[in-house]
Amino acid sequence: MSDQHEHWQRTYSAHPGMYGEQPSEAAVYAAEVFRETGAVDVLELGAGHGRDAIYLARQGFRVTASDFSAIGLAQLRERADAAGLGDGIRTVEHDVRQPIPLPYRSVDAVYAHMLLCMNLSTQEIRDLVGEIRRVLKPGGAFVYTVRTTEDAHYGTGKALGDDIYEHGGFAVHFFSPELVDILATGWELRERHSFEEGELPRRLWRVTQTLPRH
Template sequence: MAGGHEELGEAQRRHWEQTYTAHPGMYGEVPSAPAVHATGVFRSAGAQDVLELGSGHGRDAVYFAREGFTVQATDFSGTGLEQLRAAARRQGVAERVTTAVHDVREPLALPDDSVDAVFAHMLLCMALSTKETYAVVSEVRRVLRSGGVFVYTVRHTGDSHYGTGTAHGDDIYEHGGFAVHFFPRDLIDALADGWALNEVHPFEEGGLPRRLWRVTQTLPR
């Protein structure tokens, strides 16, 4: 990884730490719409163990636990994970939630074939290069059991912020301190190579609004 991109990734980690410190529980406790959708998908697939990548302060991880799943939540912000654990205790689901500080640019500290489902809301469209994104999806594939489901969301090149702000190359643009990798559709298809691509659903979120895809893909049995 180029030095400049390494520096961007570290700057983003610091920025998220500062953001969670300044705005604890910034997204509230209501789960995201993709997490609500994923719950139905996971349940239909018979999943029990869910891994969330980029869980932040935990509104979705704690929701999955409330819905009866066993949840492993990871984020590169220790501050966000502290808030997640506090929320899990408040809501009475701490026994179903474990957390780990983890940067997705590194391999997951999990064995092969160890989880039933993986969820990542806007994690893959953070300041990750295309090469790093492929590596993350490869790690997801490694830890999923046969027939496992991966639901993720990413902002795409139809978003109004695409092509504006500070350009970092590789379709990564920075606004207000937050760097985003905007996905063209062919990248979604390429990342699903060797998977069953069940759905690519366009949706909008937030006041801008942000324009995203919600992707569901399954490992063949």
């Protein structure tokens, strides 16, 4: 088990439902994009305890929610069952440094809120986006959010290399505009939207890109 895996297991154990019940603004936006593209089956990477997965299921999508924290996923399943959404959400324990355990072209849309900016190397992020491309159907949308190199924490704390910095046991890979462009190679980059969140405030991008239909 990696240090970051242990960190998240401890965090979810100590703070169940730590992100609250309300969906993120990114999930509300993603649902609109996915509806527009006619999506039915949605994969969420880094679902945590499920506030966004539950929102997407309430919007009528069939959700596969993946995370590497078994504790977070157990909290998600409990909340989904309590909300009567158990049939609409499937949970998968998965480390994104490994191949996504889904078949080729098996989902209509992919969503990842603050997952790509975890403690992943640039190569691991590129490999993950390659896996997303593999499981996504032509014309499908991928919406993700990440912290940027304009963030106040960028360049501070413990430097781990590759634009990764650690604060309080939590490692973040800060995204440059160039990295966003690299990850969009071969896709249609529909939007790179800047927004702020939290007290610092954290500076983030919400990125929307779609696969060509042909």
